[in-house]
Amino acid sequence: MKKHLITLTLALAGFGFAQDAAPTPAPETPAAPTVEIPKDPNAVAATYGDQELTLAEFENEYQAYAGRLLNQQGMAATPENFRYFDAYREQILQDVVQQIVAADLANQMGYGADPAIVDAQIQQIKAGFQDEAAYQQAVKDAGIRDEDFLKELIARDLSTQNWIRSLSERAEISDNALMFLYTLDKAKFNRSxxxxxxxxxxxxxxxxxxxxxxxxxxxxxxxxxxxxxxxxxxxxxxxxxxxxxxxxxxxxxxxxxxxxxxxxxxxxxxxxxxxxxxxxxxxxAGVVPFEEAKTELAASLKDRAAYKIMQSQLAKVEVDLNEDVVHVDAPAPAETDPSVAPATDDGMGDMDMGEDMDMGEDMDMGEEETPPAP
CATH class of the missing domain: 3.10.50.40 (Chitinase A; domain 3)
Incomplete structure (x- = not known):
């Protein structure tokens, strides 16, 4: 059993729930006290298509987003630990909105998550805990408001996965293209x-x-x-x-x-x-034979192609981020723990497919439907 599978941690649909969170490390330099200026929870933090994300809604998203990263470090999602992310709230707003838009488009195209699968994942998460109280505490420690919001997050993730999977399955890549890439970077296929x-x-x-x-x-x-x-x-x-x-x-x-x-x-x-x-x-140990490697190589290329098409659809949705609404005064960058800071990416979190690769005529994705703007 792999080491990362036999820690007392569950990871379903990208959400980690640590049953025994490690003690929270003290920051090397205490954060300077700040004076909180109350903000209107109904203030619009972002608009996308004809939808709005209020500050109150963003705070729920923000805590779940930051809580996942904290849990990955064995840290609980507490107000003290959220301070590590103060400097990244604007970036997190962008990430969250893109994730919401991707799930909305997926739903419009018919790739919505099956409620039965969402419920099954909830039950699988619960099965890893001693009792209901331990499960509820783990949800809280992950920064997630309640089980209903957890279901919403899982459904959103599954919808986007369904869309990407559909795009990927429609891609066709010739064996000649795969052999070329395999030969070009054979060292990549060395294995122990x-x-x-x-x-x-x-x-x-x-x-x-x-x-x-x-x-x-x-x-x-x-x-x-x-x-x-x-x-x-x-x-x-x-x-x-x-x-x-x-x-x-x-x-x-x-x-x-x-x-x-x-x-x-x-x-x-x-x-x-x-x-x-x-x-x-x-x-x-040795170089993986081409016939064995090509399946993995093709899957990777198909996922990249699917991701590019998805991004092209996301770009058609008009998004307006009101960063001032979510901004808070943050400590100097040197005081922010880099181990828990969100990675800079293109807004889709864990769905980074790496470098773009144009296979020209050797890759055929077919036509992609364009959904109505949300």
């Missing part, structure tokens, strides 16, 4: 030795014995994993962890993955509980 593993994580040897008995009697591994595995990162995928290099998992799990038998059920105990695992295959 890897193991591809499925596992079921349970908390006691007794539960492990019962689960092993079910598997020995022929029950489907993926179905059992979805039912009983306590690993939130892989349970929904039937226990599939994918392939990983040596050293990416805790030592006991690593040893079983790289030294244990292939295709046979193994049992190993780590600090996270008891694992029932199956190593599906191992690959040697």
């Amino acid at each position: 030795a890897q193991a591809c593993v499925r596992h079921i994580l349970v908390q006691t040897p007794e539960i492990a014995a019962t689960t092993k008995d079910r598997l020995d009697k022929g029950e489907d591994f993926a179905a059992v994993a979805k039912e009983v595995s306590q690993d939130p990162g892989s349970a929904a995928q039937g226990g599939d962890l994918g392939c990983f290099a040596k050293g990416e998992t805790v030592p006991e799990f690593d040893k079983a993955s790289f030294e244990g038998p292939i295709g046979q059920l193994q049992q190993v105990t780590t600090q996270f509980g008891t694992h029932l695992l199956v190593v599906d295959k191992r690959t040697d």
Whole structure:
């Protein structure tokens, strides 16, 4: 099980909920006291198409945005920690508005999130906590107003993903273009030795014995994993962890993955509980063959093309940002903790597809529909 999957953290639709937040580090230089000047919560922070985002609505978005970044650092979303983002409120306003516009356009095109999938993700998040109170506290610690707003954020993210996926699936890239890129940057496809593993994580040897008995009697591994595995990162995928290099998992799990038998059920105990695992295959270190690499390469190029088309649609929506409405006096830049500051990007957060690449006639995206302006 990968180290980032076996911390007590959930990450669904881009939202992290730390069950045990690390102590908040004290800033090296205390922030200078500021005098808060009350602002009208109904003041318009931004307009997009014929819609408005008020200051009160922005504050909800801002706290969820900053809370996600703080949680990634093991810090709770508290007023004291929000001060790290005072200097970035205008940038966050731009990011938030673009995310809202992208989701609105996706909904207009018929890519809206299925409410059942949103509810399933909420239930999967809840399953990672001891009880309802712990879950509600985690939502609060993530800077999210309440569960309804969490659902809204997840639905927005899923809608945009659906749109990008649809665009990506319609892209066609020739094998000649892929071979050219593969040959041009072959070093990029060097990999270390890897193991591809499925596992079921349970908390006691007794539960492990019962689960092993079910598997020995022929029950489907993926179905059992979805039912009983306590690993939130892989349970929904039937226990599939994918392939990983040596050293990416805790030592006991690593040893079983790289030294244990292939295709046979193994049992190993780590600090996270008891694992029932199956190593599906191992690959040697070296250059990934073209036939294997082209799928990943094509997916990356298709996502970039989809992202460019999405950006072209976003550019057609008239947006007016009232930055003065969201501005607050902030400490000097040197006092802002760079580890929690939002990265400067083009406004779409985690959806950065890297450098543009024009494949000319070798990439065909077809025609993209233009939705009515929101």
